[in-house]
Amino acid sequence: MSAPTLYGLLLTGGRSTRMKRDKARLEYAGKPQLDRAMELIAPLVTHAFVSVRAEQCDDPQRTAYETIADLRSDLGPLGGIQAAFHAYPSNAWLVLACDLPFLDAATVRHLIERRAVARLATAYRSAANGLPEPLCAIYEPSSRASLEEWIAQGLNCPRKWMSRGDVELLDLPNARALDNVNTANEYLAASATIGTIATGGAAGAGPLRRVSVRYFALLREQAGRGSEDLQTAARTPQELYEQLQRDRGLQLAPQFLRVAINDEFGDWQQPLAEGDTVAFLPPVAGG
Amino acid sequence: MNRFTLLETPLEPARLLDTLRHPSCGGYATFEGAVRNHNEGRAVLRLEYEAFVPLALREGERILAEARSQFGLERAACAHRVGVLEIGDLAVWVGVGAAHRGEAFDACRYIIDRIKHSVPIWKKEYYPEGDSGWVNCEQCAAAPGSHQHAKR
Numbered sequence: 001m002s003a004p005t006l007y008g009l010l011l012t013g014g015r016s017t018r019m020k021r022d023k024a025r026l027e028y029a030g031k032p033q034l035d036r037a038m039e040l041i042a043p044l045v046t047h048a049f050v051s052v053r054a055e056q057c058d059d060p061q062r063t064a065y066e067t068i069a070d071l072r073s074d075l076g077p078l079g080g081i082q083a084a085f086h087a088y089p090s091n092a093w094l095v096l097a098c099d100l101p102f103l104d105a106a107t108v109r110h111l112i113e114r115r116a117v118a119r120l121a122t123a124y125r126s127a128a129n130g131l132p133e134p135l136c137a138i139y140e141p142s143s144r145a146s147l148e149e150w151i152a153q154g155l156n157c158p159r160k161w162m163s164r165g166d167v168e169l170l171d172l173p174n175a176r177a178l179d180n181v182n183t184a185n186e187y188l189a190a191s192a193t194i195g196t197i198a199t200g201g202a203a204g205a206g207p208l209r210r211v212s213v214r215y216f217a218l219l220r221e222q223a224g225r226g227s228e229d230l231q232t233a234a235r236t237p238q239e240l241y242e243q244l245q246r247d248r249g250l251q252l253a254p255q256f257l258r259v260a261i262n263d264e265f266g267d268w269q270q271p272l273a274e275g276d277t278v279a280f281l282p283p284v285a286g287g
Numbered sequence: 288m289n290r291f292t293l294l295e296t297p298l299e300p301a302r303l304l305d306t307l308r309h310p311s312c313g314g315y316a317t318f319e320g321a322v323r324n325h326n327e328g329r330a331v332l333r334l335e336y337e338a339f340v341p342l343a344l345r346e347g348e349r350i351l352a353e354a355r356s357q358f359g360l361e362r363a364a365c366a367h368r369v370g371v372l373e374i375g376d377l378a379v380w381v382g383v384g385a386a387h388r389g390e391a392f393d394a395c396r397y398i399i400d401r402i403k404h405s406v407p408i409w410k411k412e413y414y415p416e417g418d419s420g421w422v423n424c425e426q427c428a429a430a431p432g433s434h435q436h437a438k439r
Contacts, residue, residue, distance in 0.1 A: 216409060217421050252424065252428065252429060253427055253428065254429070256427035257427075258407075263345070265342070281407050282421065283423035283424055284403070284405065284407055285408070285421070285423045285424075286338075286343075286402050286406050287320050287379050287402055287408075
């Protein structure tokens with residue numbers, strides 16, 4: 001039998017409850033993950049879609065692509081897969097989560113090349129625990145009935161479905177490829193690895209963290225305050241200072257300043273952590 | 288023993304020197320920095336010192352500890368004023384006790400130089416014309432074009 005045509009489905013309907021920000025919009029190397037993932041899968045499938053919740057149907061970032069809206073909002077990722085099969089029942093679906101910034105084309109190609117058409121699905125085993133990874137997987141049209149049955153039983157965990165179903169499981173060629181990003185700290189680490197160019201002042205450029213800033217001498221006068229607490233997307237003191245130059249009218253050029261973090265000299269490129277106290281020190285003049 | 292302090296009250300050199308006394312010291316050297324009535328060609332009326340206290344204390348202690356080990360000192364101390372100071376007021380006092388005069392002189396010079404260079408303390412000068420300026424800061428504006436680093 002000939003293999004059913006493979007379509008792509010990027011799941012972006014997650015609620016990002018731990019990240020508290022839309023994971024599809026998080027930027028890596030200056031580009032939203034939504035766009036990175038669509039660029040990755042588009043050449044590998046016949047047609048690629050963005051899976052959305054009903055209320056995301058007019059989000060311009062998502063509607064830049066063809067979308068498929070969930071039929072039900074209470075099924076999590078299975079709701080996206082269900083809606084995809086509802087729209088195109090005779091095709092197979094390459095399903096990807098949108099919180100996999102390390103996923104590379106080689107890993108997706110490997111999955112496609114080893115696709116077991118006669119089975120319900122083809123997926124990778126987690127490098128961490130050996131369990132199936134349902135959100136970087138190919139679902140054959142033959143899986144639809146089994147998935148609907150699973151949903152009808154009130155179940156919605158695709159990993160458990162895979163563990164019990166007739167699923168081809170592969171070892172990951174790249175152990176990191178499916179590392180996902182759920183929290184602000186994970187995003188911080190991932191974006192540092194991948195090299196985001198997001199800057200502190202750019203809205204939506206990264207997760208926000210709360211920092212305290214202390215001002216001294218001329219900077220205190222320019223800022224009009226000795227200290228303040230603020231939420232910032234800045235990842236480093238350098239990005240924070242750039243933001244404050246704009247927002248507080250700080251006039252001193254950074255090359256003349258030193259940075260202190262938590263009452264100790266620090267580095268302009270040192271990653272900022274939630275709760276840090278940052279001070280920008282003008283040239284000193286004791287004695 | 289090292290001690291770096293920031294004081295809002297006038298420095299008392301005799302009392303500070305007494306804290307250095309030790310039987311193994313054959314030489315004491317002290318430096319007193321005072322507020323002078325002019326700077327860089329302008330008359331100065333008074334100064335105001337500001338410190339980033341926790342980091343200034345930490346950095347000051349580090350400098351004293353470095354000097355102690357580098358020069359084999361028995362004792363090293365420094366007291367620095369914060370707040371408004373009038374002409375003639377002592378702004379900083381450095382004192383060391385060593386076995387011999389050579390290390391004492393060298394260490395005293397080393398400490399005051401390092402303190403002026405890296406302890407987060409700033410001073411603002413008030414001028415007879417009514418204006419004022421932060422020493423070493425005023426030429427550091429992020430203006431377009433070339434930057435002239437402030438003199439230290």
